[in-house]
Amino acid sequence: MLLINCPWCGERNEPEFHHGGEAHIERPKNPDALSDEEWAEYLFMRTNPKGVFLERWVHQSGCRRWFNLARNTSTNKIIGSYKIGEKPPKGTR
Amino acid sequence: MKKYSILSLARNALNFHQDWGKAWRSPEPKKTYDVVIIGGGGHGLATAYYLAKEHGITNVAVIEKGWIGGGNTGRNTTIIRSNYLWDESARIYEKSLQLYEGLSQDLNYNIMLSQRGVLNLAHNLHDIRELKRRVNAIKLNGIDSEFLTPEQIKEIVPIINVSQNIRYPVLGASIQRRGGVARHDAVAWGYARAADARGVDIIQQCEVTGIIRDHGRVTGVQTTRGVINAPKVGIVTAGHTSILAAMADIRLPINSYPLQAMVTEPVKPILNSVVMSNAVHCYISQSDKGELVLGAGIDAYNSYTQRGSLHIVEEQLAAVCLLFPIFSRLRILRKWGGIVDTTPDASPIISKTLVDGLYINGGWGTGGFKGTPGSGWVFAHTIARDEPHKLNAPFNLDRFTNGSLIDEHGAAAVAH
Numbered sequence: 001m002l003l004i005n006c007p008w009c010g011e012r013n014e015p016e017f018h019h020g021g022e023a024h025i026e027r028p029k030n031p032d033a034l035s036d037e038e039w040a041e042y043l044f045m046r047t048n049p050k051g052v053f054l055e056r057w058v059h060q061s062g063c064r065r066w067f068n069l070a071r072n073t074s075t076n077k078i079i080g081s082y083k084i085g086e087k088p089p090k091g092t093r
Numbered sequence: 094m095k096k097y098s099i100l101s102l103a104r105n106a107l108n109f110h111q112d113w114g115k116a117w118r119s120p121e122p123k124k125t126y127d128v129v130i131i132g133g134g135g136h137g138l139a140t141a142y143y144l145a146k147e148h149g150i151t152n153v154a155v156i157e158k159g160w161i162g163g164g165n166t167g168r169n170t171t172i173i174r175s176n177y178l179w180d181e182s183a184r185i186y187e188k189s190l191q192l193y194e195g196l197s198q199d200l201n202y203n204i205m206l207s208q209r210g211v212l213n214l215a216h217n218l219h220d221i222r223e224l225k226r227r228v229n230a231i232k233l234n235g236i237d238s239e240f241l242t243p244e245q246i247k248e249i250v251p252i253i254n255v256s257q258n259i260r261y262p263v264l265g266a267s268i269q270r271r272g273g274v275a276r277h278d279a280v281a282w283g284y285a286r287a288a289d290a291r292g293v294d295i296i297q298q299c300e301v302t303g304i305i306r307d308h309g310r311v312t313g314v315q316t317t318r319g320v321i322n323a324p325k326v327g328i329v330t331a332g333h334t335s336i337l338a339a340m341a342d343i344r345l346p347i348n349s350y351p352l353q354a355m356v357t358e359p360v361k362p363i364l365n366s367v368v369m370s371n372a373v374h375c376y377i378s379q380s381d382k383g384e385l386v387l388g389a390g391i392d393a394y395n396s397y398t399q400r401g402s403l404h405i406v407e408e409q410l411a412a413v414c415l416l417f418p419i420f421s422r423l424r425i426l427r428k429w430g431g432i433v434d435t436t437p438d439a440s441p442i443i444s445k446t447l448v449d450g451l452y453i454n455g456g457w458g459t460g461g462f463k464g465t466p467g468s469g470w471v472f473a474h475t476i477a478r479d480e481p482h483k484l485n486a487p488f489n490l491d492r493f494t495n496g497s498l499i500d501e502h503g504a505a506a507v508a509h
Binding site: 001002014015017019044045046047048049050055074075076 | 333335336344345346347348349393394395396397398402403404437493494495496
């Protein structure tokens, strides 16, 4: 079980959280102008790396706020959490 | 290949089984092959076998990072069924089930197929309506499927708790009587032995580290044992599909998650069918050794660690004890995790790619074992003819661009 550091509440057990997938996927600024390929890229294509992964979580049973987490998917080691709008920890991007 | 038979058994019994030959060779990799298959799991070995058997292409290498069948082929809960909702899925999974039905004879290897019936339980009114709709849709595709009342379920599974006073009462079930289980290792070993006998080289402990391309065409692979050239390369690496595809700069709509399974201590025969429940979420069967084989949902987060969180196990065991109070005192013997590559529509990708000569078979999510023979059969066709068979044409990569998704989240039986 992961021990996740919510930037607002501190360390809590994983079942309090809900995973929100890959972070930093930008919503299209002009959706009407998007081609099918660009829609597919935005909606479906994912990096799915083996190694450092920047992902979103929501503290569902706590403060109910979203934040980002840098975690290594080959070890599950958590590198650090950061608030939405903040920069990821050094060396993770 | 020395044929396995009652005679060979008797002959080998005379010298106390000391002289059984190896089931497949371990050759040094050649410089060049007609086709290289990356991944020596069930799907990769089946692909190699059908390339040789159906298409006469025998100059084939199967390259495996670890040992054959050591990934998801050896980690699943061995359930086989074809009760899928949509026509496209019904056709490919039914093809797979039909191949399974003749596989022991075809491979001359006992895969211990046991068509003991697969039940999917309903726990509320919506479940019942949904299951009945599915039963009818499946029947329309010519696949066996029936709806059972709690009394009929009790006849088939006497130990199940059908009390209406529990939190999630059992209100009905669908059953596919031709569904069941098979020995998962035997499927890998049987395909390996039969493919090897037709000339396929199975190269274990050889990891692919790069995919070599020239002007948009694949020309070979870089491995930990040197460069292996081939004009056609198939990626069949469940659990690492995105990683291999990234070597050829291909982005996929795949996320990889751990899926945990476990077995209890062995007990005498007590459960003679496969019972699955989406609502309380578990699936359970009994192996020939007597262990109860249990599985449930995936873990929440992307990971390649082949292990998961304990609360997932706890929820699953709670579901098992709800349905089968008699199992509450059994001890868990071991548990493990495998990495499942999930797609947005819970359907596999068996497809050509933008790189000429490079093919991808992956994204089977939580249900790849049942698809093994059909997957290999259509993938061999796709590679040999450089075009998909009509069974796997709908499962192309383009569907995520043109929107023709095959949404099988309901039939996947594992929420993801």
